[in-house]
Amino acid sequence: MSASKRQQILDAALVLFVQQGLEGAATAKIAKAAGVATGTLFHHFANKQELISALYLQIKRQMADTLPPLDTDARTLEMASAIWQGAMAWALAHPDKIRFLLAYYQSPFLTAETRKTAKFETLGFVLELLQMGRKEGVIADHPDDLMMEMCHTLFMTSAAYFIDHPQLREDADHQQAAMAMFWNALAKPGHQI
Known part of the structure; x- marks a missing residue:
């Protein structure tokens, strides 16, 4: 109960x-x-801050739990695409959760501790994916924290765009363009799509 x-x-x-x-x-x-x-x-x-943080982390975990497991034998681009598509499908099925994540991420309620937990524990597979891509020689060697921030921002911006433009959710050109912009922001020159 x-x-x-x-x-x-x-x-x-x-x-x-x-x-x-x-x-x-x-x-x-x-x-x-x-x-x-x-x-x-x-x-x-204990307080509203704790409630908001708990909700934020719960939503992040819910999304992470629906994504394919990281396959270190796959090519990084293929794995990134599978994770992107899974995360985008989840986001479009849960627009209110995405709206909450967007509002919270830009608010003074987000603590450094909650941000760290979400970024490196709940979504730690993204860091593993970046490291996998560096070993493969396709992902740029920028600071991890900045790369994680970039991944979050590009995904959330794309999800918000498709939530606000429902007629484009199934448009393959728009979906492929969003994934390409995400990948190209992370990839080394010569490995962009």
Whole structure:
């Protein structure tokens, strides 16, 4: 029951954060929408910051769990394309979660600890993919943190574009162009598509 109440709170928070923004969705409103007492919310989350961070990491984990496992025997471009397509399909099936991620990532609520957890633990396979590409000689040798930031930004911008332009979601040219721009930002000269 406790785990389901925690999930009810997270589900209600997602809806209210997307509708009212991170500032506008008060904890009392979230508790009411979740059908729990405010005290129950604070039993599960010490404060709003902790609630927002938990939701952010949960969504990142949900997306990561749907992606194909990293195959170190595959070519980096093929693996990057498979991960990109899987992540994009998930994003387009969960537009409110993407809207929340976008709002949170640019907000003062995002702590360095949460950012680090999302980037290097939950999405650590992206760093492994970059390292795989460097061994193959196709990925540029730039600082890992900057490369991870670039991957996040390019993916989220592309996902937001397709969410805002639903008529282009199935357009192969647009989808291929988004993947090409992503790859080309990471690839060494001579290995771009």
